[in-house]
Amino acid sequence: MKALNRFVLPLGGFALLVLLLAIGLRQAPDKGIIVSPLIGKPAPALRLPLLNEPAVMLDAAETFRGRWYLLNVWGTWCPECRYEHKALTEISQRYQIPVLGMDWKDDDAAAREWLQQLGNPYEQVVTDHEGRTAIAWGVYGAPETYLINPAGIIVHKKVGGLTLDIWQREFLPLMTRSGS
Amino acid sequence: MKWVLALIAALLCAGAAPAFAVDASPPLEDPVLQQRYLGLTHELRCVKCQNEAIADSPVEIAADLRREVREAIVAGQSDEQIRELLVGRYGEFILFRPRWSARNALLWLAPGLMLLGGAFVGWRIVRRRGALLANDPSTVDSEGESS
Numbered sequence: 001m002k003a004l005n006r007f008v009l010p011l012g013g014f015a016l017l018v019l020l021l022a023i024g025l026r027q028a029p030d031k032g033i034i035v036s037p038l039i040g041k042p043a044p045a046l047r048l049p050l051l052n053e054p055a056v057m058l059d060a061a062e063t064f065r066g067r068w069y070l071l072n073v074w075g076t077w078c079p080e081c082r083y084e085h086k087a088l089t090e091i092s093q094r095y096q097i098p099v100l101g102m103d104w105k106d107d108d109a110a111a112r113e114w115l116q117q118l119g120n121p122y123e124q125v126v127t128d129h130e131g132r133t134a135i136a137w138g139v140y141g142a143p144e145t146y147l148i149n150p151a152g153i154i155v156h157k158k159v160g161g162l163t164l165d166i167w168q169r170e171f172l173p174l175m176t177r178s179g180s
Numbered sequence: 181m182k183w184v185l186a187l188i189a190a191l192l193c194a195g196a197a198p199a200f201a202v203d204a205s206p207p208l209e210d211p212v213l214q215q216r217y218l219g220l221t222h223e224l225r226c227v228k229c230q231n232e233a234i235a236d237s238p239v240e241i242a243a244d245l246r247r248e249v250r251e252a253i254v255a256g257q258s259d260e261q262i263r264e265l266l267v268g269r270y271g272e273f274i275l276f277r278p279r280w281s282a283r284n285a286l287l288w289l290a291p292g293l294m295l296l297g298g299a300f301v302g303w304r305i306v307r308r309r310g311a312l313l314a315n316d317p318s319t320v321d322s323e324g325e326s327s
Contacts, residue, residue, distance in 0.1 A: 140228055
């Protein structure tokens with residue numbers, strides 16, 4: 001009984017602590033990523049001016065009603081977006097998924113030049129100069145990519161650069177499973 | 181000696197100055213609202229630089245979130261409504277002060293439980309020592325002369 005108290009109890013406590021810290025460490029790589037509470041919920045309203053025609057407002061819910069689409073948040077000030085651009089182009093072409101680009105807190109002229117130089121993977125590009133719509137969507141750093149289903153529900157969100165591999169692993173299965 | 185103190189004071193002030201410069205927006209006219217604004221911006225986490233409050237962070241998204249808080253306050257929303265709004269977009273992660281919920285219960289109770297555990301261990305040690313002392317005849321009559 002004494003041996004139990006002297007050794008087993010502290011050792012047990014220590015083992016519990018190790019377990020707790022191990023769980024914490026395991027989750028550590030994902031700590032910087034905020035899991036969006038909007039997944040599984042209707043996409044917030046998105047009504048923003050077009051990059052190429054600032055006088056025209058685009059309503060995402062209306063434009064993409066009944067279709068799967070990606071919302072990609074980018075900016076010319078974002079180095080990873082440049083890196084991601086190629087993969088996004090390939091995905092949009094190979095998988096025929098419409099991509100709505102949200103040029104976030106950016107300069108319109110710089111954005112147009114960027115698309116001219118690197119090519120345009122977007123069906124439409126809208127601009128969010130003030131960042132209000134971005135906050136409504138829970139955006140906190142470009143690039144971010146949302147997958148929205150034909151019913152207008154956010155199905156998935158990727159924070160950071162999209163790659164073909166991530167697309168095939170995380171996005172594609174979601175689209176085939178839910179059919180429509 | 182005095183100049184050393186003066187130098188130290190000056191250095192301290194120099195270090196402190198930038199801390200005030202982050203939130204460049206003018207204070208709200210109503211001091212009560214301004215107080216609430218300061219309270220909220222200090223308890224909401226900057227989503228980009230995650231160990232800073234939005235009040236202290238120089239990144240742009242923090243400024244946008246401060247604007248969001250300011251506008252919601254001016255629009256007459258309560259602190260709880262504003263927290264709810266931001267939790268709905270960024271998750272509970274944005275709150276530096278976790279809420280009381282089933283999931284967070286252990287988090288809130290842990291310090292108390294640990295204190296109780298420590299008190300229990302301490303009580304047992306004291307009791308065991310007391311029992312040892314009581315059973316040892318050599319220490320009963322003369323203090324300090326135990327063999």
